[in-house]
Amino acid sequence: MHINGVEIVDTFAEAFPMTAARVIVTACNSEWARIGATAATGYASSVIGCDAEAGIERELATEETPDGRPGFALLFFAFSRDALQKALVNRIGQCLLTCATTAVYNGLPGDVGKSIRVGGNLRYFGDGWQISKQIAGKRYWRIPTMDGEFLCEDSFGTTKGVAGGNIIIAGTSQPEALVAAEAAVRGMRSIPGVLLPFPGGIVRSGSKVGSKYAALKASTNEAYCPTLRGVVKSALPDGANAVYEIVIDGLTLALVEGAMREGIVAACECPSVLQITAGNYGGKLGPYHIRLHSLFEGVQK
Amino acid sequence: MNIEICHDSPIPLEFQWLTPDRLVPLDEFEIAKLPVVFGNRKAELGEFAKIVKRDWNDTIWFDGHTAKVKGLGAGMKGGLVCVENGAGLHAGAQMTGGVLMIVGDAGDWLGAEMRGGEIKVRGNAGHNVGSAYRGSRHGMRGGSILVKGNTGDELGLLMRRGSIVVEGSIGAFAGASMIAGTVVAMKGFGPRAGAGMKRGTLIAGGPTEVASGFRHSCDYEPAYLDLLRREFCPILPRPRTVQCYRGDVLTGGRGELLVLESGSLLDRPRRQ
Secondary structure, three states, X not given: OEEOOEEEOOOEEEEEEEEEEEEXXXXXXXXHHHHHHXXXXXXXXXXXXXXXXXXXXXXXXXXXOOOOOOEEEEEEXXXXXXXXXXXXXXXXXXXXXXXXXXXXXXXOOOOOOOOEEOHHHHHHHHOOOOEEEEEOOEEEEEEEEOOEEEEEEOEEOOEEEEEEEEEEEEEOOHHHHHHHHHHHHHHHOOOOOEEOOOHHHOEOOOEEEOOOOOOOOEEEOHHHOHHHEOOEOOOOOOOOOEEEEEEEEEOOXXXXXXXXXXXXXXXXXXXXXXXXXXXOOOOOXXXXXXXXXXXXXXXXX | OEEEEOOOOOOOEEEOOOOHHHHOOOOHHHHHOOEEEEOOEEEEHHHXXXXXXXXXXXXXXXXXXXXXXEOOOOOOOOOEEEEOOOEOOOOOOOXXXXXXXXXXXXXXOOOOOOOOOEEEXXXXXXXXXXXXXXXXXXXXXXXXXXXXXXXXXXXXXOXXXXXXXXXXXXXXXXXXXXXXXXXXXXXXXXXXOOOOOOOOEEEEOOOOEEOOOOEEEEEEOOHXXXXXXXXXXXOOOOOOOEEEEEEOHHHOOOEXXXXXXXXXXXXXXXXX
């Protein structure tokens, strides 16, 4: 299969379920909301080494936020609800409670009975001076701080999301492959409910499971490293000198598939892209097998 | 269902739990047989009201001479009760759900000890809105009350949870001995508001006399008010800063009075 002359390999991306939450952070202005959002989603590229995968979903207009202030929607993914609650309490406690003028709200209705307590755990910082308020059926905590108060919703909804969707873009040179990857990221980020957790949405260090070193869970995927062509069994097409991967988490499988589709189409419009493929582990890692060719025909689980 | 009160007398008529959940399964004849209290004697509803039941949904319309009828909507658990010409004492008292709409004025003890649901009054309300009955430990414990006009004294006495919004003026001792919850007074509070309150929030949209047990804490911009404005009370003014008072210091000082209008009428912090 070819799109714009770019080969789309007949393979699949292997995705797996993860628990997801959406956090809305607001502040007195967009700048401080962005500072808080960036801090709260830092060091959250992969659950291989981080407590959660997180990122900014999109900036929100004042009409879209619960308190009418500028804000951002953030997405968080973790392996379980307990892990997600722990990550959110830590991250909101350390990065948003501490950030000037911020307030934090739940942005996902979530699955029934699957909510996690965030404000309900952070309230103890108020040392007895915290105030509970119930507005329109939701409980909020007002915690006194040195610039006024920190407002945080008590419970956050969670849902079973999908993580690990990916595409791998091979180009003739590093600059051209990066331009194509950036175009793909722009296309993917137009879809709400999708998170690209790596820096700029792009991974340069694609990994394989395991290592020659027993302590490592993952190590470099030498088959896609151009500098190792000739000494390892390479998966690179002829003429490829750089490869970038884009990893996609989404609130639903359809959103991940939609993002992959957008990304592939956008990347194929760039010159010097030779091939687009996807990473998998032989079907042993996750239950969702997203075939690249099927993205352009229909959805396949 | 329409219940028209035909009897106009200075002697009060008292309804005992004539709520949608009780009336929906009954036909007109059975409803007419329901007991009421007229003055100091027991009677049947049919003696005082004309009952028309056209459908079986959970909406009751009270019209006619409703202004002196006690207990309209009291104890309701769900559904909708509309009162066309004002309500007497205890309207919506101890209700746990549903919506009570009153066109005209409501008497004393509106929503007293209510636990849930919603009350909307287009006119004024009397004393003790959302309060505890004498001897009770807690007043309103949930739900919301909106009064378009003015209210009397002791609004929200011993209030434990829930919200009251009054668009007009409020009498003395609003939120007295309050335990939690929110009271919004769009035109400010009367004297001694929040006296003895332990926790809870009083929000004054107009000039307010700050009780002696309150201390000025700071002027700030709480995001909580933006949330309240958007979710619950869109008519709340949007000042640049809000004056925050803490009190009542005699009972721990964990309550708060937020004054949205610049300058309170009388700020009398007690000498330290």
